[in-house]
Amino acid sequence: MTTKRKVEVFSAGCPACTDVETLVKSLACPSCEVDMLDMRDIAVAQRAKTLGVRSVPAVAIDGRLADCCAGRGIDEASLRAAGLGQP
Amino acid sequence: MTTKRKVEVFSAGCPACTDVETLVKSLACPSCEVDMLDMRDIAVAQRAKTLGVRSVPAVAIDGRLADCCAGRGIDEASLRAAGLGQP
Numbered sequence: 001m002t003t004k005r006k007v008e009v010f011s012a013g014c015p016a017c018t019d020v021e022t023l024v025k026s027l028a029c030p031s032c033e034v035d036m037l038d039m040r041d042i043a044v045a046q047r048a049k050t051l052g053v054r055s056v057p058a059v060a061i062d063g064r065l066a067d068c069c070a071g072r073g074i075d076e077a078s079l080r081a082a083g084l085g086q087p
Numbered sequence: 088m089t090t091k092r093k094v095e096v097f098s099a100g101c102p103a104c105t106d107v108e109t110l111v112k113s114l115a116c117p118s119c120e121v122d123m124l125d126m127r128d129i130a131v132a133q134r135a136k137t138l139g140v141r142s143v144p145a146v147a148i149d150g151r152l153a154d155c156c157a158g159r160g161i162d163e164a165s166l167r168a169a170g171l172g173q174p
Contacts, residue, residue: 014126014132078154
C-alpha cells in the first residue's frame with residue numbers, strides 16, 4: 001500500500017489564504033492527502049513554528065516547506081530600511 | 088506641521104501575525120502612525136491586494152510594501168516542484 005503525500009496548508013482564513021487553499025485543491029492528485037490547518041489553533045501554530053512558518057499562507061509537503069514559503073517573513077532590518085522608527 | 092509616516096500592518100490574527108504587531112509597535116516612533124489592519128475585513132483585503140500583499144503578516148510604509156513582504160507568495164511552480172499533484 002503506497003503512502004500518500006502529506007500536504008499541510010497553513011492558513012489564517014483571510015482572502016490571501018483562501019486563494020491558496022483553492023490553488024492547492026486544484027493541483028492535488030489522488031496521491032496527495034491535503035490538510036487545511038487553521039493557524040489560530042494553538043497546536044497548528046506550534047506545528048507551523050517547528051516547520052519555520054513565519055507568514056501565511058504556507059504549504060509544507062511531507063514535512064518540508066515548499067521553497068516559496070521557506071525562509072520568508074518580516075525582518076527588523078527591512079522595516080528600519082523602509083523608514084519605520086526614524087524620528 | 089510635519090505629516091506622520093503611515094505604517095499599515097496587515098494581519099489575520101494568527102500567532103505569526105501578532106508577533107509582527109508587537110515588533111512594529113516596539114520599533115515605531117512618534118513620527119509613525121501605525122494602523123493594525125485585519126485581513127478578514129473585505130476593505131482591508133482589497134487595500135492589501137492593491138499593494139501586492141500575497142501573504143500575511145505584511146507591512147506597508149507610506150503606501151509601499153517593505154522589502155521583506157514584497158513579491159512574496161505561494162507560486163504553483165514551487166508547489167509542483169515540491170511534489171504536489173505528482174501521481
